[in-house]
Amino acid sequence: MTVVSVDKDVEALSFSIVAEFDADVKRVWAIWEDPRQLERWWGPPTWPATFETHEFTVGGKAAYYMTGPDGTKARGWWQFTTIEAPDHLEFDDGFADEHGAPVDELGVTHATVKLEPLENRTRMTIISTFESEEQMQKMAEMGMEEGMREAIEQIDAVLSEPANA
Template sequence: MTVVSAVKDSQALTMTFVAEFDAGIERVWQLWEDPRQLERWWGPPTWPATFERYEFVAGGGARYYMTGPEGQKSRGWWTIIAIEAPHRLEFDDGFADDNGEPLASMDPMRSVVTLEAIDSGTRMTLVAKFTNDEQFEQVLSMGAEEGMRLALGQIDELLADVPR
């Protein structure tokens, strides 16, 4: 089923994705807590992610890069703010330099993921909150909406696989 809605709200400075999956909450939660599974869907198919560091605890961090079709790398980082397994994850998500360190010139986005049981499985809502209009427009102009749609579109196939 995957993405059922994607809403950009320039007033609230948010981008919200709602996706539904034919799997239980615990299984969908594994896609966030296991970096090897996260690598299989975080980033569009032509820009797969590699997590070099992943500390899935409140206060923990992640460093990753996505590799483009020509071998170029786009780096990012997370700082995990809160974990309420298996229903809620909150983290700051930002761009990084070539060494994987946060870019001081760009504020992070605050992302909140919630999972809830529905009759057909699990509904996942991902809300990215931006700090200002400029950041909101910049990230959208980079193709973030389409990229996240494509990334989330990979999850059904992953859920069909036996967990690793």
């Protein structure tokens, strides 16, 4: 099993998920850096992602949509705030309308991704922080934990292939 722990801290307004992979840090970094690899795991299997833009630089933006089983498209955006290859990434994350413009109703979350070497393995920690307890609760009701678990469980298949596959 890839996911080793999940923690919700209402006081800190954070949700963290820790996973371990049979790959080195540089290989795991590539699944964030390369949008074609990111598409293969970002979003649960029933809601696969398509990245329309992925400007992987500090201040750069990513725009994507996830397509549901009935063809519904849920759009999102990221703005990269920290990129320290190959082990630290941070970005703001939000929902978007059908034109890709940010939607304010659900607010913005901030994601911090840390990769740590464990001999020939890598531990990935993703921490999402929220603007309010209400936002955190709403995201939980939307299935954030289950969706993240299902998404992360797809990473092993991506890592089993060469980084440029």
